Amino acid sequence: MQKSACNGATADDGDRLSKLPNDLLLNILERVDTLDAIRTCILSKRMLKLPTMLSRFFLSVSSIPGHHLKPPRIFSQREGLATNCAVAHVTDNILRIRSPDITITKLRIRFVLVKLDSLTIAKSVAHAMATQKIDAAEFEIVTLKRYDLCSSDDLLHFANQFNYLFDACPHAFAGLTRLWLENMRFGKLDIPNILSTCKLLEYLHLTDCDSGIHSVLQVEHTQLVELEIEYGKFRRVELISLPKLQRLTYNNWFSYEDPMYFGFLPQLSKMNLIKTAIRLDKTIELSQLLANVPSVGDLHLDFRSEKIWVLPECPELLKPVLNKLHHVNLDNLPEGCDLAWTMFILEAAPSLNELCITVWDHWCAMMTNKEFRKKYGYCNKADVKWKPCAPDFKHKNLAKLIIYGFQPDENFMQYIRCVVEHAINITEISLYDRKVCGRCGDLDPEIKDKVCPSTYPRTAEERKRITEELDLASHAMVHFRS
Template sequence: MKNKSGRRRRNLNATQKATCDEAAASNVIEDRFSNLPNDLLLNILERVDTLDAIRTCILSKQLLKLPTMLSRFYLTFSRKQVFRTNRAVAHVADNILGTRSPKVTISELKIRFVLLLDVSLTIGRSVARAMATQKVGAAEFEIVTKKHHGLCSSADLLQFAKQFNDLFGACPRAFAGLTSLWLQNMRFGELDIPNILSTCKRLEYLRLTRCDSGFHSVLQVEHDQLVEIEVDQGKFQRVELICLPKLQRLTYDNWFSSEYPLYFGFVPQLSKLSLIKTGIRSDKTLELSQLLANVPSIGDLHLDFGSEKIWILRECPKLLTPVLNKLQHVNLDHLPEGCDLAWTMFILEAAPSLKELCITVWDHWCIMITNKELRKKYCFCEKADVKWKPYAPDFKHKNLAKLTIYGFSNPMTIL
């Protein structure tokens, strides 16, 4: 019994000693971290989300002052997390932005939040105060609606737009200072989007996901600072880029119109264009020579066909060369299987400066409707080859440096 008791005491002492050693080691590590210079600590903390940085600073009294000194302010959780953290985001924005020294510049501010009026107003007013009292560099809002797009009715879209307009009207200074804005699932009035753009004078990036002004509405865009626009799956009849002197990149994903979806006005710097469309029988076949007649500056062209109908027309290179003369990079994605790649020669013939061509031939089962009845109901085409006879059988391209073709058992790259 005595030996057993002695062993128990020794084991207990050993356990206690190990625990004490671990605690001491933890304190040493914490002390080492806390004793780092503020500049280094801030550099480390600014590499993580601001909420995680605050949790770290709570561990030590010496670190508690650091959150108000951060120059980068990130509250950008995933869609699943953003619903759980929405009130915490508002609380952190209100407390941290409200207690910062006006002398500390905010170089970057990014906030993703759910459009719930009380929480949204807290965030909007906090950012507005920061805009008014401090220097703020890049500032970004991504506004998520409480319903997923697949569950949204027309009434929901109208309601979400109204909630956004209420927030926008209550916090104009916050939006006036934004450089990036992403809106989702909203159906605006005819003048709402132009009003947003006229207020957001610093805006450089705009993304509208499932946003519009009603079926067959026309969106006219004018802005002095916009550099990039993305429009995803709205119900616009047409998007008209009236005057955008700094626009460089445009993405249009699955337009609703059966006519030409885009009109290009004054866009002298537009160099990258991405068009994504899962085509059906009624969709208009676009002529690039007509669509791009006013934008001969395109240097990077991305066309994604969603493994369905080819919705661009094969044209005579003589018609296309004036608009594709500066084209250097082309990506043709999700061409339907069985499509003869010879038809792509018209792009090579029309783009003498082309350096890189990437082609993906793929019937992507994850994005395609395969049921025959559903394909008939939604007017999907039967798969057919696109025939093309090159204008110059002995054609040679002098600048193409890289050709990549995906869609076989192994991708093929020719350099």
């Protein structure tokens, strides 16, 4: 018996999945979160045993029906308790009944920091680590309150809750390869204690965590490959010895001095620095900040459409630290400001292969209230002062220039000509319109009126005219991208 033609399926289609071979079914089930996989298996007697054969597990508060939240996460008390209870129950059951002969290649659990449920999860994972082989294990621990609703007492309370869990189940944390914490104000020795216990840790992500306002965080670890720090109130983060660290992200530091100190980091190759700077924030000199990490090959600087917080420096100072730089991304440069200052990186990085800049006043991410901006020291737009040290220098390795937010005005046109004049082997210039943000459509009408309409060329005739106005040796290198 057939269904209607619009469905294009037969009545027994629902059983086709369970008729697939086990290895193919397991491959499919391990690509979705584990709770969805279990619900699928319940539909067929033949598939009921498959959850015990899974080698990858992803259990998350956001995989409960009705939850599609991603960080930053927001939970009501009721939602958090209900979802956490389900995650704890499934974690405990599935880890105890699965076959220990099958290696767990990845175990990832995202849960809310609630005492009884958290203990259940950590004890279940500790037992699995002791009785089964687990290649990689990850905890993402979130709180019932989002940061902007947390008082200082809340942050201390969440840190105390975590410390209780940590002390109760040290073996679970000792086996972790990835850990993500949020909204916690630790004691001075707590984070070093976490790092010394989590000896296998390869990835650490701290969101709105610190050891007190204006505290100093010192980090040492033999296995850590990636470190992400978002917000927090550290005066300074000192990376003392991280011999395997390759990737570093620091988002919005709370300091009026250099935010970081780099000790022994011989493998650091990718660095992301993100900052909404105000008037009092120190302008960073890359020659000093990166003096001990000349291995960086990929540098991403995000200015959040506000003050430019790096100082253009002469190449003699910068070449020793930027000599291995291959990729640079200068993100969210404020609209209307002269772009010529960015050339200082080209002068100081002879190995640079790709330069990407994004020019964008991202209004829904910016503080727009005039009184607030004045009170807290936000800056008005201002050109960065820079004079080329060697106007006749030639760069031999830059192959690609990528511009997001291109507008056919003299600022962009002159900048492209300047780059091409000095980068003698450039082969590709990719020009994009402004980036699109769905939330910007909900802006206050007064803010919308400030947004200048895009003049990005859309017709073939407009693009041809602009390419001719650039007056480059080869028109073929210019690409207008969608």
